[in-house]
Amino acid sequence: MAQMRAFFAGGRAPGVDARARAGIDRAAAVIADIARGDVPVYGVNTGFGKLASMRIAPDDTARLQRNLILSHCAGVGDPLPRAETALMMLLKVNSLARGASGVRWELIALLEAMLAHDIWPNVPEQGSVGASGDLAPLAHMAAVMIGEGQAWGAKVDGHPVSGSEALGNAGLDPIVLGPKEGLALINGTQFSTAVALGALFDLWHLVESQIAVAALSTDAIMGSTAPLRPEIHALRGHRGQIEVAAAMRGLLDGSEIRESHREGDTRVQDPYCIRCQAQVAGAALDQLRMAAHTLAIEANAVTDNPLVFEDASVISGGNFHAEPVAMAADQIAIAIAELGAIAQRRIALMVDPTLSFDLPPFLTPEPGLNSGLMIAEVTSAALMSENKHLANPCSTDSTPTSANQEDHVSMAAHGALRLRRMVDNLAHIVGIELLCAAQGVEFRAPLQTSAPLRELVKRLRTTVPPLGEDRMVSADIGRAAALCATGLDLCTLEMGESASL
Known part of the structure; x- marks a missing residue:
């Protein structure tokens, strides 16, 4: 791989x-x-x-x-x-x-x-x-x-x-x-496999970025890190969940914002989009690793027909049927949709003054006169909804072709091609979350977030200034999405043990 x-x-x-x-x-x-x-x-x-x-x-x-x-x-x-x-x-x-x-x-x-x-x-x-x-x-x-x-x-x-x-x-x-x-x-199956692998490779950087952005969001709304404690995740045992929790603990370690509300916080539990981040992102991570394993096997497979064997026999079979690729693409699509869904809820949490723990409405210093990130949140909802529609399985579809000789097909190519659009949608959702989280953390000054998350905000601010007076934010979203899509280098995850070329 x-x-x-x-x-x-x-x-x-x-x-x-x-x-x-x-x-x-x-x-x-x-x-x-x-x-x-x-x-x-x-x-x-x-x-x-x-x-x-x-x-x-x-x-x-x-x-x-x-x-x-x-x-x-x-x-x-x-x-x-x-x-x-x-x-x-x-x-x-x-x-x-x-x-x-x-x-x-x-x-x-x-x-x-x-x-x-x-x-x-x-x-x-x-x-x-x-x-x-x-x-x-x-x-x-x-x-x-x-x-x-x-x-x-x-x-x-x-x-x-x-x-x-x-x-x-x-x-x-x-x-x-x-x-x-x-x-x-x-x-x-090389077309379908290559397209699915390309989407997976691009997505992997984005997943690593999203974990860092989620940690920043947690600090922005002054969320608890107690749900990230290792003993919770060890009791369940899923690899992805354990790794996501560990990565987020490391990213939030040393945050003044977090230390400021360890005592006296009246909230008993945070909403699920904060409290269950490791469970959801970890489950997606595990699904992506399973899909990666399937695609790595397929990348090394002989998938034409008929096949020639060492005893000089030539046998017709069906290795060209791309069902494994179609199912792997569906796994990837579901993971993308769920990562976007929980990220969108964190965005909604940060812009809603009834839920954001004293952040200003829509993260603007002058609400009413300014709308701030109100419609950026709506855009994230639109992208999330589109990805949920695109995540409908393709492998369950079939249509007879070639005069009914090829009477069951996988739709793997269709399943793989939609992943590119879904990854792009997710990049923009995560980019919007980064804009909100950075704005929210800056409202917590003079309290500071952790050192790695301060560096993340600093990198964003090289191309996207804080949002004061209302401005067109489409370009801001694009820059933030591009930053997240390339990988933030704050969280590194192995794709998993699998076959290689």
């Missing part, structure tokens, strides 16, 4: 171990023998999907694979962003390198060269139902490899160019697909 995160963040693509070549060559030889023979094997010398019963002559196998790619380039919508496209390509390399797909080494080498030369295909985001693989998106990737389609690259400025031109600019030649190679390229 660490390798994939580093690559997604702009690092170099890890190369295929040379020791894998023997297995790759062995499987490719099996497929070449089948293509020359009379025994029908799906996708090698037959048609595809509902057309699997139609035999293809040996002389037409190359044409069959080319036609497969061109016919499946049926995607629509916005281009997949560069980082996700590159990750999709890397995952396809990783899958093919397992030596069970029957492709030649040259095919894998071309994908690696495209990554090394920063060539990324123009892949429309819409068109996959997440079963029989991510057919349309992966076909647009494969099209560039045969000199068709469109691509960007390091030597391409502005608009994408033809696949052949993008390859030529890097001194690369298009490949002529051999038996089964087109099918191996488009049969698989």
Whole structure:
């Protein structure tokens, strides 16, 4: 997982171990023998999907694979962003390198060269139902490899160019697909997996930021840290809950604001959005780790069809069905929605003078004349509600396709794509919470929050000044959201033990 995160963040693509070549060559030889023979094997010398019963002559196998790619380039919508496209390509390399797909080494080498030369295909985001693989998106990737389609690259400025031109600019030649190679390229879950992983990687920074912002909110409303005591969380035993509580205790340690109300506070218990922060964020954290584990396994999986085994048998199966990815995406979506829901309640708490423990209404020094952060809170509610709608599961949806041959599908691509919007919504919710929490803590002066949380406020104030007289706050929200999205480096959480590339 660490390798994939580093690559997604702009690092170099890890190369295929040379020791894998023997297995790759062995499987490719099996497929070449089948293509020359009379025994029908799906996708090698037959048609595809509902057309699997139609035999293809040996002389037409190359044409069959080319036609497969061109016919499946049926995607629509916005281009997949560069980082996700590159990750999709890397995952396809990783899958093919397992030596069970029957492709030649040259095919894998071309994908690696495209990554090394920063060539990324123009892949429309819409068109996959997440079963029989991510057919349309992966076909647009494969099209560039045969000199068709469109691509960007390091030597391409502005608009994408033809696949052949993008390859030529890097001194690369298009490949002529051999038996089964087109099918191996488009049969698989690499599009859905890459998109889900990209959202998870971006989300992880945001979760770490949110824990720090939640600690600042706790101080802003003079909340109790007693619910963070370790013995409470040890009795329950959930890893995420224990870690969130520990992180928040550390962030709040040394706060003058906290020490000022340990004695004589008439409130027996804080609202749940303060008292249950570790329980909710911890549960989300545990869900995200489970999803990360599933996606890491999928990133290392062989998900095309049919598969070539060491005994030279070629067996049709269903590893292309993206149900694990769809369910992981649903887990991530639910976690995002819940993190946003509890953050929004903390925002509402801070702007409400009946609940905020003596903070001014809507966190403005002159309420009435000024509305302060009134509508920023409304915006957070709108974003929270949108995320709750988007969190409805996609994996429970299905529709028959391909003349009922593919009669149950996962909708993994749809489930993964909505995560990017949800992460962006959550970033803005957390950004609004940061604006409120910083404003609230500053109203507690001369009492000071803890040293790390003072540093957090200081970083915010380099781009967003305190809110006095009313002003347009949309830009303030955007700056705060961007700060939170990149990670505040005040809380570091491990994504968990799982497989790596």
